[in-house]
Amino acid sequence: MRVLVCLKQVREPESLFELKDGRVVWPPPDRFRMGSPDDFALEEALRLKDAGLTTELAVVTVGPPGAEAILRRALGMGADRAMHLLAPEGARAAVVAGAIAAWARDEEFDLILAGVMSEDARQGLVGPFLAERLGLATVTGVSQLSLPEDGLLLVERSLEGGRRQALELPLPALVTIASSAHTPRYPSLSNLLKAKKADLPTEAAGEPEEPADGPELVGAAWPARRRAGLCLEGDARQKAEHLLALLRERALL
Amino acid sequence: MSLEQSLQGSGPVVAVAEVREGRLAPLTRELAGLAGRLAALWGVEARLVVLDAAPGEPAATAARQTGLAVTALAAPELPELTGEAVARLLAGFLPAWQPRAIVGGHTTLGLDWAPSLAARLGAACLTGVEGLAEAADGPRFFRPGRHDKLVEEYRIEERTLVLTVQPGAFPAPPEEPLQPGPVTEITLPRPALRVRVREARPGVAADAALARAEVVVAAGLGVGKPENLELVRRVASLFSQAAVAGSRPVCDLGWLGYESQVGLTGATVAPRLYLACGISGARQHTVGMQGAGFIVAISQDPRAAIFQLADVCVVEDLLVFLPMLLELAGAGRGGEGE
Numbered sequence: 001m002r003v004l005v006c007l008k009q010v011r012e013p014e015s016l017f018e019l020k021d022g023r024v025v026w027p028p029p030d031r032f033r034m035g036s037p038d039d040f041a042l043e044e045a046l047r048l049k050d051a052g053l054t055t056e057l058a059v060v061t062v063g064p065p066g067a068e069a070i071l072r073r074a075l076g077m078g079a080d081r082a083m084h085l086l087a088p089e090g091a092r093a094a095v096v097a098g099a100i101a102a103w104a105r106d107e108e109f110d111l112i113l114a115g116v117m118s119e120d121a122r123q124g125l126v127g128p129f130l131a132e133r134l135g136l137a138t139v140t141g142v143s144q145l146s147l148p149e150d151g152l153l154l155v156e157r158s159l160e161g162g163r164r165q166a167l168e169l170p171l172p173a174l175v176t177i178a179s180s181a182h183t184p185r186y187p188s189l190s191n192l193l194k195a196k197k198a199d200l201p202t203e204a205a206g207e208p209e210e211p212a213d214g215p216e217l218v219g220a221a222w223p224a225r226r227r228a229g230l231c232l233e234g235d236a237r238q239k240a241e242h243l244l245a246l247l248r249e250r251a252l253l
Numbered sequence: 254m255s256l257e258q259s260l261q262g263s264g265p266v267v268a269v270a271e272v273r274e275g276r277l278a279p280l281t282r283e284l285a286g287l288a289g290r291l292a293a294l295w296g297v298e299a300r301l302v303v304l305d306a307a308p309g310e311p312a313a314t315a316a317r318q319t320g321l322a323v324t325a326l327a328a329p330e331l332p333e334l335t336g337e338a339v340a341r342l343l344a345g346f347l348p349a350w351q352p353r354a355i356v357g358g359h360t361t362l363g364l365d366w367a368p369s370l371a372a373r374l375g376a377a378c379l380t381g382v383e384g385l386a387e388a389a390d391g392p393r394f395f396r397p398g399r400h401d402k403l404v405e406e407y408r409i410e411e412r413t414l415v416l417t418v419q420p421g422a423f424p425a426p427p428e429e430p431l432q433p434g435p436v437t438e439i440t441l442p443r444p445a446l447r448v449r450v451r452e453a454r455p456g457v458a459a460d461a462a463l464a465r466a467e468v469v470v471a472a473g474l475g476v477g478k479p480e481n482l483e484l485v486r487r488v489a490s491l492f493s494q495a496a497v498a499g500s501r502p503v504c505d506l507g508w509l510g511y512e513s514q515v516g517l518t519g520a521t522v523a524p525r526l527y528l529a530c531g532i533s534g535a536r537q538h539t540v541g542m543q544g545a546g547f548i549v550a551i552s553q554d555p556r557a558a559i560f561q562l563a564d565v566c567v568v569e570d571l572l573v574f575l576p577m578l579l580e581l582a583g584a585g586r587g588g589e590g591e
Contacts, residue, residue, distance in 0.1 A: 013400050013533070013554055013557075014553065014554050016555070016556060017399065019403065022406075024399060024403070036474075037502075093378075116364070117364075119400065120398075120399055120400055121398065121399075122381065122397070122398075122400075122401065122535070123380050123381070124364045124368065124380050125368045125378060125380065127368075128336075128365075128368035128369045128372065129368060129372050131369070132369055132372035132373060133372070137337070137447035137448055138336075138337065138369070138448070139335070139336070139337075139365070139448055140336060140361075140364055140365045141361050141364060141365065143505045154451070157361060158361065158456070158501075158505075158511075158518035159273075159360075159361045159362065159456075159518065160273065160278075160360050160361060160362075160517055160518060161273070161456055161518070162455075162456020162457055162459075162511060162514065162518055162519055162520075163273075163274075163453060163454070163455055163456045164453070164454050164456065165333070165335075165450060165452075165453050166450070166451040166452040166453070166454075167335065167448055167449065167450055167451060168448075168449050168451050169447055169448045169449070170447055173447075178501070178505070179501060179502040179505040179506070180505060180506075181505060181506055181507050182506075183506060214377040214378070214409075215377050215378075215379045215394065215407040215408070215409050215414070216407060216408045216409070216410070217405055217406070217407055218393070218406050218407065218408050219405075219406045220398060220399075220403045220404065220405045220406065221403060221404050221406070222403055222404070223397070223402075223403060223404045223558075223561050224561075225560075225561055225562075226543075226561060226562045227548060227562055227563060227564045228564050228565075229560060229561070229563055229564070229565075229566055230564065230565050230566065231560075231566045231568070232565065232566065232567050232568075236569050236570075236573045236574050236577045237577055237581070239567050239569060239574065240574060240577040240578045240581050241581060243549065243565065243567060243578065244578070244581055244582055246565060247526070247549075250526075250547060252468065252492070252525060252526045252547060253491065253492060253582070
């Protein structure tokens, strides 16, 4: 079985961006990492590989130069092959899905995994868009995945209020992962060293087939605070003292 | 329906009801309210579709609660709907109406069908919408961006739009309309489906202690590893009537049981005090706790979304701050002779 995992490079969440005229500006240095839950999707794929169920485990990302760092990390974790499709940071979901579809169409993957949504934009569009383009059976927001012998993929997910749904679908399929019981593993040192030297193939992302007149981002603003948002000052001890005083004042402690 | 076929609807704004286990979910009234506002903005009609194996009763309820014209779409052979089924059924039925927009819930099922439907209709798609404003050139939509740390504003060209709406973002009007809307029932042919529901089972009931707790101390992925939950438990033990809860990933990882999950796929709680430890503040979680009396959030990330709804913000490393809090609280208690 040939498996593909789609990964996205995201800014470290602690990177403090600024807003200038409604646009996000990142102060240097640029700090990136593999987004979550993409890392959970990769871990699920690696477990299929560990179980001897894969003939190949490939990873792909659509992003600017530099985004291949997460591909090297994925190789370090145990992926067999990587592909970097070049596109500007923040490319729209239709563009990302179009780029992956154009490349993956001839690869004939049996199973494609991705995070249910990217860690930063949280739109949840690339997976379903890609499935529609490739004509794959698809389920989103899964937290358990298994492959019994009958050629069907079994998945489970949580619905609103905690209801659980167990679903089956035939391969080839695309499944997006919300989270899972399996903590993403660390890369092994020997794999990382190999991955560092590996020559990663790069292609320019193809033009999307769909008209690109999707929703147009016209600006961004800081959200309104919905409560007081008193920010405690000082060192950890002073903050803890202040918090305890506030809780006692309100008879909460 | 091919991808190339792009809808440019001049027809109604269509809200898609949320039906869970045969009952109309309260979110439906919020969707209908937003559909009504959008329809008024564009000068078109607002309609509601109720898709279910047996839509009669939820459709009647929806007509009474919203006053909109309701179309009950019956899929009698599909007792448990999947995103694939909803996307295919709606992609077969809705194009005849040339909808201007299709409004669904930002829920597990909504996120399962909305992007697929948009792709099938050649429509644009915007998920997690939380706000609407009117500009000279048409409506502006707002959704959270960048780890939910800011609010993004979107404009849409003259093209059919599929959107999913954050539960609770557009409160429904308190009263029911004077006149119930008319209901039309249509039975849809069964589409060819590849995804099959094997089993659906009710969720794990929320922990009774969590439901009645006056203080909830909640852990997010920011606690780092399961061993650190011990700190969270010890902080909870400072209070009487306290319970420990977790965000979705913490429960999916098995660090805490599902009975302790707070959020969209878990429990909704409103304790007097909610102490959020290492929780980023994703909407998935905050819809389950935003009604708490007093919210204290501890995170290392000064821009964490959880701070937007906190009464008190503590920017600190949990592994430094919680032991400090325990030490000082313990000292205070000793002084009171407890």
